[in-house]
Amino acid sequence: xxxQSTIALILFGGLAVLILxxxxxxxxxxxxxxxxxxxGGDSLLTMAQSYYDSVNSFPLIAVxxxxxxxxxxxxxxxxxxxxxxxxxxIGGIRGGLGMVTILASMFFSAISGSGPAxxxxxxxxxxxxxxxxxxxxxxxxxxxxxxxxxxVMIPPSILLILYGVITGVSITGLFMAALLxxxxxxxxxxxxxxxxxxxxxxxxxxxxxxLARLMTSIRKGILAILAPIIILGGIYSGIFxxxxxxxxxxxxxxxxxxxxxxxxxxxxLWESVKETMSITGRLGIIWAVSTAYGEVxxxxxxxxxxSEWLMSITRNPYVIWLLICIxxxxxxxxxxxxxxxxxxxxxxxxxxxAVGIDLMHFAIIFVLNAEIGFLTPPLGTNLFVAMDQAxxxxxxxxxxxxxxxxxxxxMMTILILLPQIxxxxxxxxxxx
Numbered sequence: 182x183x184x185q186s187t188i189a190l191i192l193f194g195g196l197a198v199l200i201l202x203x204x205x206x207x208x209x210x211x212x213x214x215x216x217x218x219x220x221g222g223d224s225l226l227t228m229a230q231s232y233y234d235s236v237n238s239f240p241l242i243a244v245x246x247x248x249x250x251x252x253x254x255x256x257x258x259x260x261x262x263x264x265x266x267x268x269x270x271i272g273g274i275r276g277g278l279g280m281v282t283i284l285a286s287m288f289f290s291a292i293s294g295s296g297p298a299x300x301x302x303x304x305x306x307x308x309x310x311x312x313x314x315x316x317x318x319x320x321x322x323x324x325x326x327x328x329x330x331x332x333v334m335i336p337p338s339i340l341l342i343l344y345g346v347i348t349g350v351s352i353t354g355l356f357m358a359a360l361l362x363x364x365x366x367x368x369x370x371x372x373x374x375x376x377x378x379x380x381x382x383x384x385x386x387x388x389x390x391x392l393a394r395l396m397t398s399i400r401k402g403i404l405a406i407l408a409p410i411i412i413l414g415g416i417y418s419g420i421f422x423x424x425x426x427x428x429x430x431x432x433x434x435x436x437x438x439x440x441x442x443x444x445x446x447x448x449x450l451w452e453s454v455k456e457t458m459s460i461t462g463r464l465g466i467i468w469a470v471s472t473a474y475g476e477v478x479x480x481x482x483x484x485x486x487x488s489e490w491l492m493s494i495t496r497n498p499y500v501i502w503l504l505i506c507i508x509x510x511x512x513x514x515x516x517x518x519x520x521x522x523x524x525x526x527x528x529x530x531x532x533x534x535a536v537g538i539d540l541m542h543f544a545i546i547f548v549l550n551a552e553i554g555f556l557t558p559p560l561g562t563n564l565f566v567a568m569d570q571a572x573x574x575x576x577x578x579x580x581x582x583x584x585x586x587x588x589x590x591x592m593m594t595i596l597i598l599l600p601q602i603x604x605x606x607x608x609x610x611x612x613x
Contacts, residue, residue, distance in 0.1 A: 188481045191217045192474065206520055212311045214474040221477070223362055228473045235472030236465055239424060240346050244339055245461040246427030250434045251293030251302070254408065257438020257445035260302040262402030263288040265608060268383045269395040276378025278314050280371045282307045287326030287367040290335040291409030292430065294342075296555045298519065300566045302327025308476060308570040316383060319577030324374060324579070326567035327585040330552035331370075333518060335363035336413060337430075340522050340551055343468075344544050352423040352596045353416055356608040358541040359548065360413075365602060366549075366592050373588050404437045411613040414529055417610075468538050471523040478527065488532045498536040502597050506550055513554020517562065545603045549593050556589075 192213055199209035213587045230317050254260055285303045285609040293299050304325035311321035333340045336356035345352035399406065412430050415421045421429060438445035454458075476589070478484055491501060512521055533543045553562035558579055568578045596602055 185481050185483060185486050188217050188221060188477065189355070189483050189486065191220055192477065192483070200515070201609065206516070207463070207470055208417060210467065210474050210524070211470040213376065214477055215471060217477045218473075220503065224450075231473035231476050232456050232469040238346060240342065240352065241468070243337075243342050243352075243424040243427035244464065245457050246390070246424075246431045247294040247337060247339055249453060249457040249477040250459050251289075251295055252429065252432065252456055253300040253438055253445060253450070254289075254292055254405070255298070255305075255601035256449050256453060258287050258442045259292070259402075259405040259434065259438065260285075261306050262405040262484060263437065264303060265398040266395075266402045266406060266524050269332070269391070269398040274375065276375045276383050278307070278311055278375040279321075280318065280601050281376055282311065282492035283328045283331075283370045283374055283513055285366060285471045286325075286331050287335060288406075289361075290331040290333075291337070291371065292336045292414060292434075293332050294339040295471075296329050296332040296552065297562045297566055299332030300326055300555075300563045303328060303566055304570040308567070314383075315579070317381070318381075319569045319581035320377075320381065322564075322567040322571035322573050322578040323581035325573055326556055326582060327370060327429075327559075327589075328564040329361060329563045329566070330555045330589070331367055333555075334359055334366060334545075334548055335417070338548065340424065340518055341371045342546050343519060343522045343545060345522070345549065346546075348530055348540055350544065351607075352538050354541060355544055356413070356423065356605040357604045357610065358545055360606060361547050361602050362549070362596055364587070365372065367386065369592060370585075370588070373585070376585060383565075404441060408433060408437075408455040419484070467520055468523055471520070474524070475527045484528050484531045487528060488535050490534055492535060496536060498533075498538055499597070501532065501536050501538070502546070505533070507544070508592065509547065509550035510553060510557070513550060514557045514561075516554075518551035518554055520549065535593055536551055539604060540598045540601065541607055546593060546597060549589065549596065553586055553589050553593075556586055 195208055197210060197214055202205065215225065215228065219227060264285040267288060268281045271281050271284065275278065282303060285307065287298050289299050289302050293302065297459035308321055308325055311324065312318065336359050338359060341355040341359060342352055344350070345355050408430065411433060412426050415429060416423055416426050435445070435450065439450065489514065491504070493609060495501065509521065509525070536541065555561060558564060558575060562577055564575070568575060571578065
């Protein structure tokens, strides 16, 4: 029977080689996992059963439902109304429109659970206005791309749902843990955009604050504003589970978009369903094969081996944090966020637990690393969405986004040093 090191070499070495050969991630995981099964003398029927069992999970229903909710609300006019409310709230301030972009992203993040979806929805409305107000193209794209990263932090977050399914940690608890950090980062970004606009000399050409305009935009957008309140309020009050809340969000979005705002046609609904199916299908392949991949690691106790190896280097939790964050930042350049969560959570969860780091706290830092991955080339999903909207080059937007990445690293440092920002809500309300 092969030893741990042989299986680890096949799993990690094989995966690395296949990725470098540009084999799609799902197939890379499948081939590396299959090779490990065969070398270990295990039946491939076991691997096939793992594929089935992994996707036969009730909490995973939330993922396609939140995708559908975000797409429907974007196409049905809810995202535009949220932007109108955000714009009416901030007026007469230097860089006000850039600040509005972040605030609108915070609103939409509480519906979509996805970074690229938030970037697409808010950017489609805000980028033309930013360019009209003489924001540099790269800077306008960077603001939209960075605001979109909040989609995976502010609950409901698809990444936190995946993390909860993998680790068995309460998804409601994870949403609670992410709420204050999400607001902290969002408000911090609003202030940071204001400072950046002053540094760059972007002038305040936005209209002054008008209470009547704010009341009008709230009246027109009240059903859009109610969406995150219903979703999060229902979860935290215990009326429905996070999985059920995803279905509620999708149904609510469809009803409002089709029958109240009447901006979503039956054809538009069908296109939204097809887009959701396409995204879910790609994710489902990665989820299934990565589960089998993880089971091989667990069978040969490879996470424990890696944990012991790291412990032999250091037992200082802050050094462990540093090593993991450096690794995840690098992987964010070449691997999408959902793949990172699916593959690396089973590896790092035992390591952080061994040095006394709470799994909920680790989830928040993990997701924040994934946020940064949305902004780092060559993968940088949000960058490419915003680059297309702002009609700028990859070089322009990559240069403009550097200060935002450094700011997110500052936020990460604060959240690591002050774990109670993440843990206070779940420790207070889940222990009752």
